Amino acid sequence: MTVAATLDRAESGWLRAPLTRYLLAGVALLAALLIHLSLNSTLSLADQWSLLWGRTPETFEDFQFVYAALPRVVLAVLVGAVMAMVGSLLQQVTQNLLLSPMTLGASSGAWLALVCVNVWAPELMASWGAWFAMAGALLSVILVLMIAGRSGLSGLPVILAGMATHILMGAIATTLVLLNQYATETLFIWGAGDLTQTDWTWVTWLLPKLSIALLVLLVAPRPLTLLRLGDAGAGARGLSTGPIIAVLLLLSLWLVASAITAVGVISFIGLITPNIARAAGARTARDELCFSLMLGAVLLLLTDCVAVEASTWFSDLVPSGTAAALVGAPALIWFARRKLSSRDQTSLQLPEGAARVGRRVWVLVPAVLGALVLLTLCFKPDGFAWSAPWTALKWPTDLVLSLRWPRLVTAACAGVGMAVAGLILQRLIRNPLASPDILGMSAGATLTLVLYTVFIGGSIHEAGPVLAFAGSAGVLAILLLLGRRTHYAPGIMILVGISLGALIEAVVHFVLAKGSDQAYTILGWLSGSTYRVSDAKALWFAGGTAVLFLLALSTARWLTLISAGDHIAMARGLDTGRARLVLLILACALCALVTAVMGPVAFVGLLAPHVATLMGARKVWPQLWLAPLAGMVLMIFSDWLGWAILYPKQMPAGTIAAILGGSYFIFLLTRRRLG
Structure with a gap:
């Protein structure tokens, strides 16, 4: 069969898509609509029908x-259908099953x-707030x-870049929120994602923009x-892939931002x-777009039903x-767990720098x-003067x-723990863009502590x-x-990190939207x-970090062999499966220790090994x-900066480190892309 015949058959394949699949989706959509309306209104079906007819x-x-009730159900259908269709469009354009508006960082930019x-x-919020949010989402994705x-669109680099951008913008937003609590408290319900409506304003605003x-x-x-x-096959058919990808991405961004x-x-x-x-049988491009659109409306309707029902169990609204x-989050891991394998590797070259560590560096x-230690101990912020x-x-x-x-001591130990954990993970998956944040280990500890505080009570600092x-x-x-079946593929690790990160963000925004005293804590x-x-906790932290650091030093040979490749490591007699397990447990212990003492710390585990490589540390x-x-x-500089530069106000060290490290990291990546 010729290429032309294949294309024509694929183009018309949506017409011959299994009718049963679309009929079932239509029935599910109708059922979801009825369930949603019944949960949001006490009227009988006959009364609802009469109101619909005028x-x-x-x-x-x-x-x-x-x-x-009606504006809410219409918004759920519109937003669910469009977000699903855009997700399908992005994944087909890039051939990347993990790509979506969420992983591209659109939400963090809008926030x-x-x-x-x-x-x-604030005076511009009522009239121009929507357009500012749209501009933020567009700039973040760009x-x-x-x-x-x-x-990097078809592999893990775009996912990693999206997560890094999300963490950076989230840290900047958190800084502004902590410094201006009363000015930003009305935004928390928006950040949690809420479909609650009181009129048709947002429906009439959104509908024309989604007509595209x-x-x-x-x-x-x-x-x-x-x-x-x-690219070669598309070019032979007269399609220039670069412009068409750009146009489709721009259309996707407009829909998502709206x-x-x-x-x-x-x-x-x-x-x-x-x-x-795709799992249900959608194969052609048009079939996947159309079927995703229908399923997206169904999924968001059912999800919003869960939110409405859960709001009756709690005293507060569940966004x-x-x-x-x-x-x-669980559904994502369930559906994608078999599609990722150890072949989902993204080999990125180490950054350019010195070939070896010079004596000056060690001094x-x-x-x-x-x-920095002396500055932290001796600096008196109220006595500072630029003249002297x-x-x-x-x-x-x-x-x-x-x-x-x-x-x-806490800041120093947090820097050591996250740096060693990041080094281990980067060597394990042979990707210098990996970090403990990507794996979700810190996220797991954070989620447990936040859930304990929200549903059981007590201070998060005393949770233990x-x-x-x-x-x-x-x-x-x-x-x-998951890794036993996929040989600890980076895709599975990133998938868990994305899922847990979204779970934490959702829980945090839920707590913030409640407006309780524990929100800002x-x-x-x-x-x-x-x-x-x-x-006592600082000394305990130092002791635990020292023990884990010594254990990490003892695994230097394992890291060296694994970095060279599994075949070389096995030829040298290393049991790679057991070594990976031990190293993964060690990285997990370091992340948990840091998170338990001072909370999650972002970008340090990502940046510290990178900086060491730039200084010439090519070997383990x-x-x-x-x-x-x-x-x-x-970390010490971030902690000092947090209490010195804004005195008498203070900012957490983790936020300052995320802003500094994230800005520098993105600068390096952007310079590498442009140069």
């Missing part, structure tokens, strides 16, 4: 149905934009695409079919729905985005670390020293390290269960704080020493 509302229940407007120009590049989806359904299938042939602006952040619909559609994350780095900055340096009193040294270890161990168990802890670390042994030193420098 009867004038008279009672409160009539008005509630017309102006609350940061709205926080900035509320803080610096940044991710610039970092990943076209060659019809154009996508008409125009996109043939280019998508050609793209399946590859939906996010209207209802907030609702994750996973665009990620799991196309995978479900739709929270329910979507709780349902979508300069400890000297910088020592200077040295006057702010004075040896601390016993009281000041007793307050500062636990924070100093046992819960943190239990959360990290749970993530490790998931990784081992949890938010501050999630930023990575050294505030409440006592003398020098990298095992330089990466912890770099991590200590970054």
Whole structure:
């Protein structure tokens, strides 16, 4: 059969798609609509039907149905269908099953934009807030695409770039929220993703902007079919892949930004729905787009039903985005677990730098670390003057020293722990863009502590390290269960990280939307704080970090052999399966220890091994020493900056480290892409 015949058959394949599949989807959509309306209204089906056919509302229940229940169900159908169709479009354009609006960072960009407007120009929020959110989402996605590049769209680089951008923008937004609590408290329900409506305003605003989806359904299938042939095959058929990819991505971004602006952040619909559609038998481009559209409406309707029903169990409203994350995270792992294998590797070259570690480095780095230690202990922020900055340096009193040294030790140990964990993970999966944040180990500990605080009560600072270890161990168990069949493929690890990250974000926004006193306490802890670390806890933290660091040094040979490749490692007599398991447990213990003491710390595990490599630590042994030193420098400097630059206000060290490390990391990636 000729290529032309194949294309024509593929183009018309949607007409011969199994009728049963679409009939079942239609029945499911109708059932979801009826269930949703019954949960949101006390009216009988006959009364609802009469109102739909034009009867004038008279009672409160009539008005509630017309102006609350109906707009909500229409928005659920529109947003679910569009997000699913965009997810299918993105995955077909890039041939990347993990790509979606969520993993591209659109939600974090919109969230940061709205926080900035509320803080610096609140008078513009009512009239222009939607457009600022749309601009933030577009800029965030463009940044991710610039970092990943076209060659990285089909693999893990774009997912990693999206997660890095999400963490960076989330850290900046958190900083603004903590410094301007009263100006931003009204945004939390939007950040949680909520479909609740009181009139038809958002429906009428959104509907014209989503009409472009019809154009996508008409125009996109043939280019998508050609793209399946590859660049060479598409070029032979007269299709220039570069421009068509750009146009389809721009259309996708417009639809996503519009939906996010209207209802907030609702994750996973665009990620799991196309995978479900393919599992159900959708094969051609048009079939997958259309069937994903139908399934997306069904899934968001049912998810919102869960949110409505759960709101009756709790005293507070459960946002739709929270329910979507709780349902979508396990579903994502379930549907994608067999599609990822050990072949899902993305080999990225180590950054350019010195060929070996020079003597100056071994002198300069400890000297910088020592200077930072003295600065942390001796700096007096209220005595600083630009004309004579040295006057702010004075040896601390016993009281000041007793307050500062636990924070100093905590920051230093957190830097060591995350740096060593990041080094182990980067060597394990042979990808310098990996980090403990990607694996979700810190996320598991964080989720356990937050859930304990929300549903059981008590302070998150007193929840105890046992819960943190239990959360990290749970993530490790998931990784081992899935990794045994996939040989610890990076795709599975990233999948778990994405899922847990979305779960944590959903739970946190749920807590913040409640407006309780514990909301900002949890938010501050999630930023990575050294505030409440006592003398005893700091010493315990230091002892545990030292033991784990010595264990990491003893695994240097394993890391060296695994970095060279499994075949070489096995030829040298290394049991790679057992070695990977031990190294994974070690990384898990380091992440759990840091998270239990001061909360999650982002980007340190990503950046510290990178900096060590730039300084010439190409081999494992020098990298095992330089990466912890770099991590200590970054965390101690971040902790000092957090309480010194904003004095008398303070910012958590983890937030400052995420902003500094994330900005530098994205700068390096962008410079590498442009140069």
